[in-house]
Amino acid sequence: MSKIPEEFRPSCSDDNREITGLCLDSRKIETGSLFAALPSSVEGGPDGFNFIPQAITSGASAILVPAAKDTSAYEGKVAVLKSQNPRQTLSLLAAAFSENQPETLVAITGTNGKTSIATFTRQIWEALGHQAASLGTLGIYPPIPNAPAALTTPDSIGLFNSLKDLSDLGYSHLALEASSHGLDQYRLDGLCLKAAAFSNLSQDHLDYHPDMASYLDAKLRLFRDLLPVGATAVLNKDMPEYDNIAEVCAERNHTIISYGHSPSDLQVIKQSPTADGQDLTLALFGETYEITLPLTGSFQASNIMAAVGLVLATGADLQEILAILPTLKGVPGRAEKIGKTAKGGTVYVDFAHTPDAVETIIQALRPHTSGKLSIIVGCGGDRDPGKRPLMGGIADKLADQAYITDDNPRTEDPAKIRAQAMAAAPNAIEVDDRRKAIFKAVSDLNDGDLLIIAGKGHESGQIVGDKVLPFDDRIVAKEAIDHTLETRNTVQDTGGPDYA
Ligand SMILES: CC(=O)N[C@H]1[C@@H](OP(=O)(O)OP(=O)(O)OC[C@H]2O[C@@H](n3ccc(=O)[nH]c3=O)[C@H](O)[C@@H]2O)O[C@H](CO)[C@@H](O)[C@@H]1O[C@H](C)C(=O)N[C@@H](C)C(=O)N[C@H](CCC(=O)O)C(=O)O
Ligand SMILES: Nc1ncnc2c1ncn2[C@@H]1O[C@H](COP(=O)(O)OP(=O)(O)OP(=O)(O)O)[C@@H](O)[C@H]1O
Numbered sequence: 447m448s449k450i451p452e453e454f455r456p457s458c459s460d461d462n463r464e465i466t467g468l469c470l471d472s473r474k475i476e477t478g479s480l481f482a483a484l485p486s487s488v489e490g491g492p493d494g495f496n497f498i499p500q501a502i503t504s505g506a507s508a509i510l511v512p513a514a515k516d517t518s519a520y521e522g523k524v525a526v527l528k529s530q531n532p533r534q535t536l537s538l539l540a541a542a543f544s545e546n547q548p549e550t551l552v553a554i555t556g557t558n559g560k561t562s563i564a565t566f567t568r569q570i571w572e573a574l575g576h577q578a579a580s581l582g583t584l585g586i587y588p589p590i591p592n593a594p595a596a597l598t599t600p601d602s603i604g605l606f607n608s609l610k611d612l613s614d615l616g617y618s619h620l621a622l623e624a625s626s627h628g629l630d631q632y633r634l635d636g637l638c639l640k641a642a643a644f645s646n647l648s649q650d651h652l653d654y655h656p657d658m659a660s661y662l663d664a665k666l667r668l669f670r671d672l673l674p675v676g677a678t679a680v681l682n683k684d685m686p687e688y689d690n691i692a693e694v695c696a697e698r699n700h701t702i703i704s705y706g707h708s709p710s711d712l713q714v715i716k717q718s719p720t721a722d723g724q725d726l727t728l729a730l731f732g733e734t735y736e737i738t739l740p741l742t743g744s745f746q747a748s749n750i751m752a753a754v755g756l757v758l759a760t761g762a763d764l765q766e767i768l769a770i771l772p773t774l775k776g777v778p779g780r781a782e783k784i785g786k787t788a789k790g791g792t793v794y795v796d797f798a799h800t801p802d803a804v805e806t807i808i809q810a811l812r813p814h815t816s817g818k819l820s821i822i823v824g825c826g827g828d829r830d831p832g833k834r835p836l837m838g839g840i841a842d843k844l845a846d847q848a849y850i851t852d853d854n855p856r857t858e859d860p861a862k863i864r865a866q867a868m869a870a871a872p873n874a875i876e877v878d879d880r881r882k883a884i885f886k887a888v889s890d891l892n893d894g895d896l897l898i899i900a901g902k903g904h905e906s907g908q909i910v911g912d913k914v915l916p917f918d919d920r921i922v923a924k925e926a927i928d929h930t931l932e933t934r935n936t937v938q939d940t941g942g943p944d945y946a
């Protein structure tokens with residue numbers, strides 16, 4: 447039971463009744479809680495304001511509403527809080543109510559690489575002896591009870607509850623992913639950040655953001671509005687938008703640690719792929735270092751530099767960090783090697799679901815093949831349709847063979863999504879079922895070939911309509927590989943079982 451903090455009480459009311467908690471869904475109200483009646487974040491979506499009667503019937507004792515709304519029907523019945531920016535107010539309330547956050551908190555934004563950077567940051571902190579966690583697309587790691595549902599950035603109530611839980615469990619360090627939706631919807635306002643990183647910007651989520659400028663602007667909120675004045679910003683110097691981001695940081699007096707392949711504080715000078723990873727030559731604040739990184743994929747060198755920047759910004763010693771890098775582990779579903787087929791083809795699973803990521807992963811794994819490189823690509827339903835021809839076109843152009851199949855069609859017709867990708871991929875093979883596509887692409891591999899199964903990474907389900915059907919690329923890929931081993935020397939490869 448907590449009182450609504452003084453600064454949030456409406457000036458027109460001296461109502462200081464206690465509330466039991468916060469809720470943004472009228473269907474989940476608990477007695478005595480505050481119902482945040484939010485307008486939808488998408489055009490034509492439901493307006494939380496219309497659900498106030500239901501929330502009050504379910505026991506809400508306070509409501510938070512947009513300032514312009516007429517609330518005369520509810521005054522006297524419940525405490526009424528009005529806000530010009532109710533989503534932000536809800537986050538600030540959630541932060542105030544949950545009280546504790548891990549003391550050393552950093553956030554990562556960018557189109558690709560957030561999960562990887564958050565994971566590496568956590569691993570480095572752990573190796574330095576801190577009790578550290580990461581929070582994002584992979585959920586909370588190490589897992590804790592009552593973790594919020596799997597969004598990259600959870601809603602503010604879930605997020606701040608988790609921060610309190612982590613803090614109460616003794617976690618002093620947390621690296622979290624700040625998605626553009628999360629930033630745009632103020633889910634993270636109220637964080638006490640020590641540092642923040644920007645990995646890169648390329649096309650994604652244009653179903654939600656009107657254009658790339660608005661998408662960038664949402665991400666810039668992390669540095670303009672959330673990172674405290676004078677804190678550290680870790681920025682990718684290779685980004686065309688670097689000067690723009692650095693300018694925002696300068697206005698806030700942030701200390702910048704730059705990284706990338708361009709001349710920068712943490713510069714990758716040379717990368718040589720090895721069987722199990724890569725050898726790197728680095729120039730770190732002007733000093734040259736040679737290190738061995740046990741991670742496949744040239745892009746992981748950039749992600750590691752971002753993680754090093756974040757760990758440095760939170761007070762670690764560079765030499766100690768460097769000693770840890772050769773012990774890092776890969777990130778689930780990111781350039782994850784699954785195994786070898788009977789004929790000697792290698793299979794990887796990767797989470798590339800943007801045009802830039804498809805290009806990046808093909809280029810990153812090309813040095814690891816002595817034969818042909820093939821890729822399975824699918825495009826998510828109810829997501830930026832503009833990505834589809836770009837992903838199909840890049841896969842078709844850069845791989846020796848592309849296969850176009852389904853990836854979370856959600857409420858859309860999968861055939862229509864595939865057609866949009868196929869339109870730019872004249873040489874691609876279309877397969878109308880992901881399992882069939884994996885079996886076919888795996889059985890097509892010869893000695894020295896490499897297959898990338900892109901798009902789902904760690905995911906354990908295929909979203910069709912409003913159902914999540916169990917589906918894990920890593921498991922299906924293993925089954926397809928086993929199928930090649932079982933059928934070796936016995937029958938002609940059939941391309942796998944026929945699935946309905
Ligand atoms: C499009 C989008 O981002 N929607 C998010 C947004 O929902 P919303 O407020 O617009 O919800 P809405 O369904 O339109 O309803 C409006 C309001 O009415 C309320 N309502 C509605 C019906 C009812 O019966 N009672 C009721 O109270 C709703 O609870 C809501 O408050 O705010 C919610 C609370 O924070 C989020 O859970 C929800 O995420 C949805 C589930 C989602 O799928 N989001 C994805 C697109 C997302 O956020 N992705 C990013 C990026 C991924 C990445 O690239 O990494 C992420 O961070 O995961
Ligand atoms: N620094 C990078 N530059 C370009 N592509 C990258 C980079 N890091 C990762 N990728 C590609 O993007 C994919 C997703 O990586 P990761 O999960 O780390 O990104 P994310 O930003 O967390 O994605 P999401 O927005 O879905 O949470 C990887 O599997 C890889 O294909």
Ligand SMILES: N[C@H](CCC[C@H](N)C(=O)O)C(=O)O
Nearest residue numbers: 799825826829853854901902
């Ligand atoms: N966080 C991303 C993940 C996409 C994963 C891909 N499998 C898809 O469904 O497009 C999103 O929700 O847009």
Ligand SMILES: [Mg+2]
Nearest residue numbers: 560561583598
């Ligand atoms: Mg992520």
